[in-house]
Amino acid sequence: MPELLEQKPAIADLFAELHPPFAAQAAVVEANRCLNCFDAPCTAACPTHIDVPKFIKKIASGNLRGAALGILDANILGASCARACPVAVLCEGACVMHGSQQQPIEIGRLQRFAMDHFHASGEMLPRKSDQYHPEKIACIGAGPASLAAAAELAQRGFRVTVFDKHSQPGGLNTYGVAEYKLPLADSLREIELIRELGVAFRFGVEIGGETSLAKLESEFDIIFIGAGLGAMHRLDIPGSSHPGVVEALQFIESYKTEEITHVDGKVAVIGAGNTAIDAAIAAKRLGAKEVSILYRRTREHISAFDFEYRQALHEGIHFLWLTQPVAIHASAPGITSIECVRMETTSDGKFGPVEDSTFHIECNLIIPAIGQSPMLELLAQCRDVQLADGRVLVNRATGQTTNPRYFAGGDCVNGGREIVDAIADGKRAGVAIANMLEVSRA
Amino acid sequence: MRKHSVQPDLSVNFAGIQSPNPFWLASAPPTNSGDQIMRAFDAGWGGAVWKTMGAQVTNTSSRYSAIGWNGRRMMGFSNIELISDRPLAVNLRELAEVKKRYPRQALIASLMVESTREAWHTIVQQAEDAGADGLELNFGCPHGMSERGMGSAVGQVPEYTEMITAWVKEKARTPVIVKLTPNISDIRVIAQAAKRGGADALAAINTINSITGIDLDTFTPQPNVDGKSSHGGYSGAAVKPIALNMVQQVMSDPESMLPISGIGGVATWKDVAEFMLLGSGTIQVCTAVMHHGYRIVEDMADGLANWMGEKGFQSIEDFRGLSLPRMTEWKDLNLNYKVVAHIDEPKCIGCGLCYTVCWDGAHQCIHLDRTTGPIEFPAKPSEIEAASRASIVVTPIPRLDGTHAISQNGYAVPLSRIPRVDETGCVGCNLCSLVCPVDDCITMTKVDTHLQPESWEERTSECLLEKSC
Numbered sequence: 083m084p085e086l087l088e089q090k091p092a093i094a095d096l097f098a099e100l101h102p103p104f105a106a107q108a109a110v111v112e113a114n115r116c117l118n119c120f121d122a123p124c125t126a127a128c129p130t131h132i133d134v135p136k137f138i139k140k141i142a143s144g145n146l147r148g149a150a151l152g153i154l155d156a157n158i159l160g161a162s163c164a165r166a167c168p169v170a171v172l173c174e175g176a177c178v179m180h181g182s183q184q185q186p187i188e189i190g191r192l193q194r195f196a197m198d199h200f201h202a203s204g205e206m207l208p209r210k211s212d213q214y215h216p217e218k219i220a221c222i223g224a225g226p227a228s229l230a231a232a233a234e235l236a237q238r239g240f241r242v243t244v245f246d247k248h249s250q251p252g253g254l255n256t257y258g259v260a261e262y263k264l265p266l267a268d269s270l271r272e273i274e275l276i277r278e279l280g281v282a283f284r285f286g287v288e289i290g291g292e293t294s295l296a297k298l299e300s301e302f303d304i305i306f307i308g309a310g311l312g313a314m315h316r317l318d319i320p321g322s323s324h325p326g327v328v329e330a331l332q333f334i335e336s337y338k339t340e341e342i343t344h345v346d347g348k349v350a351v352i353g354a355g356n357t358a359i360d361a362a363i364a365a366k367r368l369g370a371k372e373v374s375i376l377y378r379r380t381r382e383h384i385s386a387f388d389f390e391y392r393q394a395l396h397e398g399i400h401f402l403w404l405t406q407p408v409a410i411h412a413s414a415p416g417i418t419s420i421e422c423v424r425m426e427t428t429s430d431g432k433f434g435p436v437e438d439s440t441f442h443i444e445c446n447l448i449i450p451a452i453g454q455s456p457m458l459e460l461l462a463q464c465r466d467v468q469l470a471d472g473r474v475l476v477n478r479a480t481g482q483t484t485n486p487r488y489f490a491g492g493d494c495v496n497g498g499r500e501i502v503d504a505i506a507d508g509k510r511a512g513v514a515i516a517n518m519l520e521v522s523r524a
Numbered sequence: 525m526r527k528h529s530v531q532p533d534l535s536v537n538f539a540g541i542q543s544p545n546p547f548w549l550a551s552a553p554p555t556n557s558g559d560q561i562m563r564a565f566d567a568g569w570g571g572a573v574w575k576t577m578g579a580q581v582t583n584t585s586s587r588y589s590a591i592g593w594n595g596r597r598m599m600g601f602s603n604i605e606l607i608s609d610r611p612l613a614v615n616l617r618e619l620a621e622v623k624k625r626y627p628r629q630a631l632i633a634s635l636m637v638e639s640t641r642e643a644w645h646t647i648v649q650q651a652e653d654a655g656a657d658g659l660e661l662n663f664g665c666p667h668g669m670s671e672r673g674m675g676s677a678v679g680q681v682p683e684y685t686e687m688i689t690a691w692v693k694e695k696a697r698t699p700v701i702v703k704l705t706p707n708i709s710d711i712r713v714i715a716q717a718a719k720r721g722g723a724d725a726l727a728a729i730n731t732i733n734s735i736t737g738i739d740l741d742t743f744t745p746q747p748n749v750d751g752k753s754s755h756g757g758y759s760g761a762a763v764k765p766i767a768l769n770m771v772q773q774v775m776s777d778p779e780s781m782l783p784i785s786g787i788g789g790v791a792t793w794k795d796v797a798e799f800m801l802l803g804s805g806t807i808q809v810c811t812a813v814m815h816h817g818y819r820i821v822e823d824m825a826d827g828l829a830n831w832m833g834e835k836g837f838q839s840i841e842d843f844r845g846l847s848l849p850r851m852t853e854w855k856d857l858n859l860n861y862k863v864v865a866h867i868d869e870p871k872c873i874g875c876g877l878c879y880t881v882c883w884d885g886a887h888q889c890i891h892l893d894r895t896t897g898p899i900e901f902p903a904k905p906s907e908i909e910a911a912s913r914a915s916i917v918v919t920p921i922p923r924l925d926g927t928h929a930i931s932q933n934g935y936a937v938p939l940s941r942i943p944r945v946d947e948t949g950c951v952g953c954n955l956c957s958l959v960c961p962v963d964d965c966i967t968m969t970k971v972d973t974h975l976q977p978e979s980w981e982e983r984t985s986e987c988l989l990e991k992s993c
Contacts, residue, residue, distance in 0.1 A: 107595065114594035117961055120876025120905065121892075123941070126912045129919060142595070171920055181873030181937055182962050355923060385923035453923070478916050500919040510916075 092343050096367045097261035100393070101165070101191055109195045113142035116187045117178065124173035124189055129506035130157035134173055138192055150200035151208060153193055158233040158509070159226055161201065161272045162255050163502050164193035165264045168356075170389045172502070197272075207275045210237040217519045220245065220302040222289050222460075225253020227492025227504035227511075228308030229276055231481075234512025236279035240519065243282040243302070245293065251283055253310055255501055257335040260360040262367075266338045295463045299487070304515050307464060307474060307483075307490035308508060311454035311498055317352055321410025322450075326417035330361040330451035337364055345370040347446030350420050352376050352407055354384035358451035359394045365449065366397055374400040374443065376407060378425050379433050402443070406435060410448060419444050454498060464488055473497055481511030489515055532832040533839045534825060536570075538805045539699040539725035539783040541658045543630040545570035546796070546840055547821050550787055550808035551634035551660060551703075554818070556608065558618030562626065567818035568825055571630030573727075573808060576607035576662045577615045578637040578647055579674060589736040589746035589756065600762035601811045602736040604747060604754050606668045607636055616654040623655035630806075631655070632701065636662040636674050639684065641691045648695040658698045661689065661723075663714075664705035664730025666757045676730070679705040682717035689721025699724040701785060704770070707733050711770045715780030727785040727808065728774060729767045731757025760811040764789030768802060772851050775803035791820065793827030800840060801847035859983065860975035863952040863968040865890070865945045871965040874941030878956035878966060880905065889949030890956060895940045947971070 104112065116138040124134040132153055140149035153160035169175070169190040177186030219235055221228035224246035232242040250256055256269040277283060287293050289309075298305055314329040316322065328336070330351070336342040345368040351358050354377040366373045375394070377384060380403045384391060394401075404425040411419045424439035456472035466485035468475045474483055474490040481489040491507025493499065534545040548571035549555045549564055561572045583605055593599040608615055623631050633651035637643040651659060662669075663679030670677040678684045685702065692700050702718035704711055706729040715726055733755050738745045745753035767788020774780045786804030790796060791812035799807050812820055837843045867878070882890035883905050891902050903911075945956075957966040 111595035117875045117877060119874075120880045121909045121912050121941075123874065126915065127917065129917055131913045131915075131917075168919060178873040178875045178937075385921070387922075496918060497924050499921050499924070503918050506916075506918075 093261055093337065093340060094265070097265070097364075100262045101194075103198060104188075104191050104195045109141055109192060110144075112188055113138045113192055115179075116142075119178055123176035123178060124187075127172050127176035128156075129172075129500075129502045130163070130509060131506075132156040132160070132173075132193070134189055137196060138187065138189070141192055141196055146196055146199040147203070147205070149196035153196060154200075154207065156509075157502070157505055158207070158230050158276065159255065159272055159501065159505050160193060161197035162226070162259075162264055162269055163505065164190050164197055165268070166255070166259045166500075167502050168387050168389070168500060171387060201271060201275075206278055207233070207237065209239070209279070211239045213239045215239045215241070215519065215523075217241065217303045218243070218301065219304045219306060219515060220298045221306045221308055222298075223253060223307070223309040223492070224248070224251035224273075224283060224285075225308055225310050225492060225504060226255050226501045227310075227495075227508035228253075228306060229255075229273060230505040230508030231306045231308065231489070231491065231512035231515070232281045232508075233276045233279060234509055235516055236276070236281045238516045238520075240516060241280070241282075243284060245284050245287045245289060245298075247286065247288045249285050251277075251285070253308075254331075257338060258331055258357075258360075259501070260334070260364060261338055262363075289460055290463060295465070299465070303487070303519070305464075305488050306481075306508075306511055306515070307461070307467070307488060307494055308492045308504070309457050309460055310493040310504075312457035312459075314450065314454050315452045317407065317448075317450035317452065319407055319409050321412060321417075322448075324410055324412050324417055324448075326412065326446065327410065327448045327450065330357045330449050331454070333361050333449050334364060337368060342368065344368055345447060347371055348444055349373045349447045349449060350376055350407075350443055350445040351449045351451055353451040353453070354386055354391075354401070355451060355453070356386045356390050358449075359386050359390045359399070361449045361451055362394060362399045363397045365447070366399060370447070372400065373398075374402050374445070376402050376405045376420070376422065376443070378404065378406040380404060404433070405443075408440070411442070417446050417448060420448055454493075457494060461494065471497075479510060480514035481507055482514060529833050532829050532837060534570075534829060536805055536840050538630070538785065539658070539701070541571075541630050541632070541699055542628075543570040543806060544628055545825055546800070546804075546806040547571070547824050548573060548630065548632070548785065548806050548808045549813065550810040551576050551632075551662065552810035552814070553605065554810060554813045557610070558622045561622050561631070564813075564818045564821075565622075565626045565629045568821040569629070569818065571632065571657075571806065573632040573634050573660050574608075574615065574619055574656075576634040576636045576665070577612055577651070578607060578635050578643075579669070579672070581606040581609050581668070583609050584749045586747045586749060590760070591736050591762070598760060598811070598815050600734075600736065600758055601760040601814070602734050602747075602756035602758045603731070604667050604749075604756045607634075607662065607665065612650070616650055619651070619656060620654040623657075630657050632658045632660050634660040634662050634703070635692075636665065636669060639673055639678065639688060641694075644688060644691045645695045648692055652696065652698055656698060658701060658724075659692065659696055660701040660703050660727060661692060662703055662730075663688070663718075664703045666705060666707050666731055666733050667755060676705040676707055679703075679714055679730070680708050682713050685714050686717040686721040689718050689723050693722035701725040701727050703727040703730055703787075704774075705730045706766060706770055706788075710773075712773055712777045712780045715774045715782070716777070719780055719782055723782060725783040725785065725805075726774060726780075727787055729763070729770050729788045731759045732763055732766065734758035759789070760815075761789045761791060764795060764798075768798060771799060771804060772802045772848065775845065775848055776851060791815075793824045793831060796824055796828055797831060797843075798847075800844050802851075803845040803848055805840070805844060855981045856979045858977040858979060860973050860978050862971045862973050863954075864947045864950040864971055865952070865956050866967050866969040867943060867945060868965050868967070869942050871962050872937055872942045873962055873965075874937035875961060876941065876943065877959045877961065879943045881955050881959050886953050886955045887949055887951050889946040889951075890943045891946060892940060892943055894942055894944055898946075 118135040137149040137152040173189045174186040221244040252269045349365040349370040351362040409421040419442040424436040428434040468484040489511040492504035551573040587605040590598040591600045633656035665675030669675035702723040785806045786799030787808040960966040
């Protein structure tokens with residue numbers, strides 16, 4: 083892990099930050115713009131309900147430690163969220179400044195300012211209890227949901243072990259966020275503080291087989307499922323098993339870990355969600371001559387946030403609307419083109435192919451980004467844990483599943499939202515588990 | 525009706541001193557040398573009061589400190605610098621040179637010497653021989669000089685003020701301005717003494733005794749002179765309200781009223797207009813120039829002229845003192861006048877600041893009940909916030925929630941966030957309108973009480989006469 087705590091220079095050069103940090107004086111000026119709203123809409127809009135005006139006013143007063151501890155109290159991964167959150171649809175989108183045609187307060191950058199200060203100070207995370215409890219909790223997956231649950235429980239004196247199939251913690255925080263938003267090294271640095279709380283990590287462990295759920299159940303009092311979603315949907319067209327077809331999350335993970343440091347030729351990204359855009363921009367920054375996003379419907383239907391779409395345009399990504407891939411063509415050295423048909427709106431408002439509209443797009447790398455499927459195989463092994471539409475059913479306020487010893491949160495519960503949603507889920511579950519165990523002992 | 529504008533006349537005759545405009549540099553570092561003053565005149569200043577000449581001094585290093593506000597520098601400024609530390613002969617030679625090259629601008633010599641008739645007679649003679657258009661007696665310097673029986677040590681004792689003013693008047697051929705210290709309980713007492721001593725004019729205020737702050741790492745107050753500090757003279761935007769009040773007090777008292785040069789936090793034409801509406805004939809500036817340089821006079825002149833044109837004032841005398849009759853004692857205010865807060869709902873951005881301050885700092889008569897209707901026992905602010913924190917919200921994701929989940933119409937203020945004023949409980953204190961960040965969103969609206977105007981004085985004297993209460 084230590085070698086990963088420094089961002090690799092090659093990648094750092096290509097992935098300059100989208101939102102650079104504030105200089106100290108600029109942060110104070112920006113902090114003072116905040117009106118300190120009553121029942122602040124930014125706080126209400128944040129899934130973890132960070133008390134935004136409170137920490138911003140602490141930045142204004144120079145109480146940076148207090149600002150950071152306030153953020154961490156609500157959101158243990160406040161540094162990641164400061165940089166990876168889609169603030170335009172959350173806190174900053176809710177800022178009342180919009181109402182008077184002013185720029186919203188730069189909440190994300192201010193939060194980062196406070197968190198950077200905290201990390202630079204070398205301070206450890208605070209504990210919420212000086213007691214240690216015998217109960218053991220297992221967290222499946224080391225993504226943000228599990229980390230939030232684990233941190234809350236560890237801060238309150240419980241023994242937590244986090245299992246993950248990867249070699250590093252963080253899940254999509256570490257492996258899936260565009261490097262120009264959150265470098266892999268910064269994600270790991272933040273998680274290191276959670277490890278220091280006493281949370282044990284067991285990497286390279288896939289639940290099932292040797293480490294079965296039955297084994298976990300016998301060893302641990304409570305199991306938290308923060309497993310996220312499973313494999314990406316496969317592009318099911320002729321030629322899609324070619325090695326030049328790399329799924330978006332795999333592609334992003336590969337460049338973040340420097341398995342890929344350069345992309346040649348032309349790239350076609352299939353799908354127009356946020357992950358598609360992250361992959362497309364990454365391919366472009368890694369050297370691709372031309373990057374196109376192929377989408378079967380139109381601009382109004384994309385699932386990417388508007389600010390992501392505009393960023394993609396800014397980075398020179400082409401969008402090919404009403405374009406449905408049907409086959410991948412390759413020659414000896416690699417992929418040569420992707421064959422597509424033109425789509426059109428049908429009478430019932432849906433989309434269908436235009437007859438005889440086949441065309442070819444020259445490309446050498448194809449990155450499908452058409453969503454992830456649930457981890458049904460794992461979830462099916464969780465005894466008495468009910469699912470609905472492939473998602474774990476929980477009490478939203480506590481994260482408790484239909485089996486009282488199982489709690490769950492994050493993408494496997496909410497279907498795939500943001501880091502901050504997973505953290506909110508994990509935190510609620512952590513609080514509920516701790517309360518339950520403390521009450522049962524009392 | 526549209527018509528061609530005519531530039532108003534900004535020239536003034538201040539107690540007999542002619543000046544092309546009322547903007548003077550106060551006796552301070554910006555008037556330390558002839559070169560500086562000539563550059564200031566080139567920039568457009570109408571007059572300058574030379575940094576105080578007289579007794580021999582040595583200055584410390586460092587000398588200044590300041591406090592900022594909301595991330596901006598120097599809202600308030602403090603100095604422990606004494607009077608001019610240049611040789612008197614050099615100052616006088618340069619003064620003569622400046623007067624020769626800039627005959628139209630007002631050049632005032634600020635003076636401070638030990639408290640003997642001879643010393644004052646000598647310095648008056650020297651300054652006038654050099655060509656000063658007027659003399660300003662520095663009875664206000666609050667630090668250092670006062671420990672040696674000069675500056676505010678004079679200005680805090682009416683007898684000394686009267687005596688030294690009279691000594692100066694025995695000798696002076698040019699108008700004599702007495703500069704007043706604010707470090708006294710009633711500035712009128714000193715102003716009256718100066719007037720009795722024969723002063724032709726006053727200048728107010730000098731700087732205010734202050735400690736701007738303390739370094740929280742070293743525990744040394746600022747400014748730091750080798751680990752120690754000394755109280756300084758406070759100035760800048762922060763002191764303007766205090767200065768305005770003192771100018772008004774002096775100008776409303778027939779025993780102290782004289783032509784007055786307003787000083788204290790002047791930085792813009794608006795500040796100038798305010799000092800003049802309370803009777804100032806000229807204004808003096810130091811701190812704003814120390815912050816931004818001589819060029820601030822450009823907008824002072826332009827802004828004041830534009831405002832005068834808009835109001836139909838042709839000269840300074842057209843509006844000087846216009847606000848003085850509108851200041852009165854509290855006991856004469858009309859107790860039957862009533863205003864209540866009115867919120868212009870379409871302008872409201874839903875910040876809730878008015879709600880917070882009405883609950884915590886006023887009379888609990890602004891409510892967030894537009895969606896529920898008035899409730900007998902409305903929720904406390906902390907209960908409303910707790911409910912928000914307990915809510916479960918998620919990031920709107922187009923793929924999961926539909927593209928309409930994310931508002932494309934920008935920010936809309938929910939009705940529940942637009943506060944309502946309970947006008948029966950509103951006492952008309954202004955607080956909500958003062959904190960509201962949106963222009964003209966909360967206005968204080970007059971309510972007809974159908975009662976005759978009645979002051980406290982009238983109300984209580986009626987009680988006495990009619991024995992009705």
